[in-house]
Amino acid sequence: MSFPGISTVKTKCKLFNKLVYSFLLILFSVSVFGQNSNCACFVKGVVRDKHSSQPVIGATVLIIGQNSGVFTDEKGRYELRDLCPGTYTLECRIVGYSAFRQTIDLTSGHIEDFSLQEQEIHLKDVEITAHRSDTPASQPLSTISGNELENTRGKSLAESLKGLPGVTSLQTGSSISKPVIHGLHSNRVLIMNNGVRQEGQQWGSEHAPEIDPFIATRLSVVKGAAGVRYGSDAIGGVILVEPEELPFDKPLSSELNTVGFSNGRQGVLSGTVQGGIKTLKGFGWRAQGTIKKSGNIRTPDYYLDNTGTNENNFSLAAGYRNKGFGIDLFYSRFDTKIGIFSGSHIGSVTDLLNVIKNGEPFIKSGFSYAIARPNQNVTHDLIKAETHYHFQNGNKIQWTAARQINNRNEYDLHRSRNDSIAALNHPELTFKLSTLTNDIVWDHKPIAGKLAGQVGVSTLYQYNLMSGRPLIPNFNQFNIGVFWMERLVKNSWELEAGVRYDYRKLKTYRIVSKEKLSDDFDFKNFSGTLGATKNFSGRLSARLNAGTAWRAPNVSELFSDGVHHGAAAYEKGDASLQPEMAVNTIGSVKYAGERLTFEVGGYYNFISDYIYLKPQPEPILTIRGAFPYFKYTQTDATFKGVDVSASWKFVKTTTFSSKLSYLQAYDRRNDNYLVMIPANRIDNQLKYDLPDFGNWHQTYISAGNLFVARQKRVPAESDFAPPPKAYSIWTIQAGSSIQLSNKHQLETGITVQNLFNTAYRDYLNRFRYYADEMGRNISIRFKYSFGA
Amino acid sequence: MKMNQKRTLALLLFTALTFTQCKDAGENVEPDDENELITTITLKFAEKGTTTVNTFSYKDTDGDGGNAPVQFDTILLKPNTAYTLTVEMKDESKTPAEDVTEEIQEKAEEHLLIYTPAPATLLTYTYGDKDANNFNIGLKGEALTGAAGTGKLKVQLRHQPGTKNGSAVPGSDDVNLDFTLTVK
Numbered sequence: 001m002s003f004p005g006i007s008t009v010k011t012k013c014k015l016f017n018k019l020v021y022s023f024l025l026i027l028f029s030v031s032v033f034g035q036n037s038n039c040a041c042f043v044k045g046v047v048r049d050k051h052s053s054q055p056v057i058g059a060t061v062l063i064i065g066q067n068s069g070v071f072t073d074e075k076g077r078y079e080l081r082d083l084c085p086g087t088y089t090l091e092c093r094i095v096g097y098s099a100f101r102q103t104i105d106l107t108s109g110h111i112e113d114f115s116l117q118e119q120e121i122h123l124k125d126v127e128i129t130a131h132r133s134d135t136p137a138s139q140p141l142s143t144i145s146g147n148e149l150e151n152t153r154g155k156s157l158a159e160s161l162k163g164l165p166g167v168t169s170l171q172t173g174s175s176i177s178k179p180v181i182h183g184l185h186s187n188r189v190l191i192m193n194n195g196v197r198q199e200g201q202q203w204g205s206e207h208a209p210e211i212d213p214f215i216a217t218r219l220s221v222v223k224g225a226a227g228v229r230y231g232s233d234a235i236g237g238v239i240l241v242e243p244e245e246l247p248f249d250k251p252l253s254s255e256l257n258t259v260g261f262s263n264g265r266q267g268v269l270s271g272t273v274q275g276g277i278k279t280l281k282g283f284g285w286r287a288q289g290t291i292k293k294s295g296n297i298r299t300p301d302y303y304l305d306n307t308g309t310n311e312n313n314f315s316l317a318a319g320y321r322n323k324g325f326g327i328d329l330f331y332s333r334f335d336t337k338i339g340i341f342s343g344s345h346i347g348s349v350t351d352l353l354n355v356i357k358n359g360e361p362f363i364k365s366g367f368s369y370a371i372a373r374p375n376q377n378v379t380h381d382l383i384k385a386e387t388h389y390h391f392q393n394g395n396k397i398q399w400t401a402a403r404q405i406n407n408r409n410e411y412d413l414h415r416s417r418n419d420s421i422a423a424l425n426h427p428e429l430t431f432k433l434s435t436l437t438n439d440i441v442w443d444h445k446p447i448a449g450k451l452a453g454q455v456g457v458s459t460l461y462q463y464n465l466m467s468g469r470p471l472i473p474n475f476n477q478f479n480i481g482v483f484w485m486e487r488l489v490k491n492s493w494e495l496e497a498g499v500r501y502d503y504r505k506l507k508t509y510r511i512v513s514k515e516k517l518s519d520d521f522d523f524k525n526f527s528g529t530l531g532a533t534k535n536f537s538g539r540l541s542a543r544l545n546a547g548t549a550w551r552a553p554n555v556s557e558l559f560s561d562g563v564h565h566g567a568a569a570y571e572k573g574d575a576s577l578q579p580e581m582a583v584n585t586i587g588s589v590k591y592a593g594e595r596l597t598f599e600v601g602g603y604y605n606f607i608s609d610y611i612y613l614k615p616q617p618e619p620i621l622t623i624r625g626a627f628p629y630f631k632y633t634q635t636d637a638t639f640k641g642v643d644v645s646a647s648w649k650f651v652k653t654t655t656f657s658s659k660l661s662y663l664q665a666y667d668r669r670n671d672n673y674l675v676m677i678p679a680n681r682i683d684n685q686l687k688y689d690l691p692d693f694g695n696w697h698q699t700y701i702s703a704g705n706l707f708v709a710r711q712k713r714v715p716a717e718s719d720f721a722p723p724p725k726a727y728s729i730w731t732i733q734a735g736s737s738i739q740l741s742n743k744h745q746l747e748t749g750i751t752v753q754n755l756f757n758t759a760y761r762d763y764l765n766r767f768r769y770y771a772d773e774m775g776r777n778i779s780i781r782f783k784y785s786f787g788a
Numbered sequence: 789m790k791m792n793q794k795r796t797l798a799l800l801l802f803t804a805l806t807f808t809q810c811k812d813a814g815e816n817v818e819p820d821d822e823n824e825l826i827t828t829i830t831l832k833f834a835e836k837g838t839t840t841v842n843t844f845s846y847k848d849t850d851g852d853g854g855n856a857p858v859q860f861d862t863i864l865l866k867p868n869t870a871y872t873l874t875v876e877m878k879d880e881s882k883t884p885a886e887d888v889t890e891e892i893q894e895k896a897e898e899h900l901l902i903y904t905p906a907p908a909t910l911l912t913y914t915y916g917d918k919d920a921n922n923f924n925i926g927l928k929g930e931a932l933t934g935a936a937g938t939g940k941l942k943v944q945l946r947h948q949p950g951t952k953n954g955s956a957v958p959g960s961d962d963v964n965l966d967f968t969l970t971v972k
Binding site: 320325327345346347348350351354362363412413414416417418419513561562563570572620621622623624625 | 796824826827829846848850851852853854856857860888891892894895944947949951957958959960961962963964965966
């Protein structure tokens, strides 16, 4: 959830400076009094709730780099004294929200000017987008928003997140992509879509998240175990997909995005219309929709047959605010049809070995938009209602109820041999997952002005119905979790601690030898988090967090029993699996200077009872021959690594930035490496900013290189082919923002990915055995905004 | 303001109803079948000029996994003898058992059976049937054994919808079995 606001920066002279910002739900006003140049300046103001206009008690306000943090008093006031003239960054924090920062200028020059005469100068309107975030503040949070997000428009969620250090993707060809955080994915990464945990068929590696990234104005990744706030599955991290706050009482505005990609001849069109209602105070609404169509993807040397996609998504939102009360309703529908490369159906091990030997697919094809078998047809509906009330005494309660219906139809390459059945063209696999979630969170008012916190309860009720080729059982699942988190802010230190308890009941139904069989499972677990943040100076800060998260084995891990045709492997579940538990320690140091910024983070994630597919000595004989036999087994695994991101503006117009992701994963019990761990990589970019030219602003050109090493840490004899070679691909980009008029703005960008049309393969792509990655891809995008 | 509160209340009620769900996944479990399952393949070697028919089978009645295959015969043939080889495939997981041979015959333009002896000298196979496009099928043919010896006979059913061109390359395996072959 995000809450933007508009703030007007005004300077009022004669030693009086008034800045008014609206921050999240809070109207946050700062008065700056500069008295003279001898460190006698002070900053004071009031923090108010945007709904109720009531003062907010116990919000932390601090000057970064000065050990002077204060809390707002019972009237929401704060005052920071004895400041020397200079530029400072002021930070305001309230539990449940990510930090809000604003730079204030207390230079002596200004003060002299101000003393001359009293006048009011309107400088500019600054839109500040601050965001609610329930994440522990001591855990690293990487975000893509603004221009960076615009550059990813038209891509899938996982592809959009790939630019963040420590984040990679697990692919099935080029059209299906799942986010990987610190080597963990699928059921080990939780996605919070607009404040609701996304419940699809995440267990499958070829099941991409059912989310339209155009819904979001901000995509964030919380790295590390975050089980306390988010519940089970947040082992590797959490992805937050956050739309903009509804435009309460604002004039009509709209936005139209068009993106064209040369590869796949893909076209994307996405539009948003939003506004308030003049006659209905406190009301806001938004309608958004996206259409996406793509044909066969081309690798440098050949097309991949049947790799088109067709996507139609829309969302509707409306909300109402009155004093402390607020309600938001949200509905979204995601509807996609994805063609699966027809050469990926592997009948037997011989088939796979033959195509590996051939070096490229046997199936050749030209360009086509048609989507034939095999394909996936997925719809995801989400309806959500969120209500909250801010009490006058500073307490707050929030209730979020959401229902999700996920329908997944998978069509195999081959229809039934029986003509009458084949004529029906039914999917060979149908999953219908229906989920109801309820979350109630109580934010208590700060105690002694120092300790703020929240308690909450979350429930989930879910059922899964499947038909077709037997794969996973039907199930009912119920989950309840209670959590409690507190945060203490003192001077430049910020400490936090939290605990959670979850209980999950799972009942499965399946057919074994024509008999209906049902199994009951109970899983329960505690999670905890403990963290500290220290601000050394305005520019340098450090954070350390130790958190735990758990995950119950999913139904496919419990009950799989059959040949996985994508993997040419026989996979068997184990109903006696126990939940896995992660203890993750993550520390980072951040420096943000004028020209140089960097963040270095290290993590050590210990996962006990890590569930993986263990190769068995004897193959399984089927009518399609013998398949290597893998059984879901548990071990203790460690994931340790380093993420580095740095950017250096070495001359005024030129910035060099670099991102490094390094990861080592190890199976502790068997003294061996783990399979499918992303290779280490470094991403370098050189960006040149052009000066403003007429109404062209923020014009830039950039060139970047991504180098991905070969994954050498793989268990011996565990794969049909060794991991692919290291690769290096180049990308160039240019973009600009054109102010057409006061209310009309056009943003445009051009990107060439894989500039030199390099043929390469990635270890985390399941097609690596037989097909190259996408070749050169030129994309052009336009974003036209009208209004606010 | 009162009006607004009423509206809100109505909205909340509506919302609560929307979010109610009551369903038991257990009521909906239906035994479902794999479309393409072949559980049994029987090779019938009829010795030419006699009425002797030798049958050898692979049988895994519950399909892949579950219980292990119940039958996987060794093919035992006489040296330097001509046989008529016919193949029968069934899906015995269903009651009554489904005749897959018939379906393959109907969709002959999508299927190709391949017999690969190793060493190659053990047996020579000659196709005895053609599909509408004049490509081999392999449901019926002739097998001529060589000198005595032991090896393997690989039996493959290639599923090649829209791509059948007479060669083994297109498509994927529906059957891929290595029978032990003894000629003595």
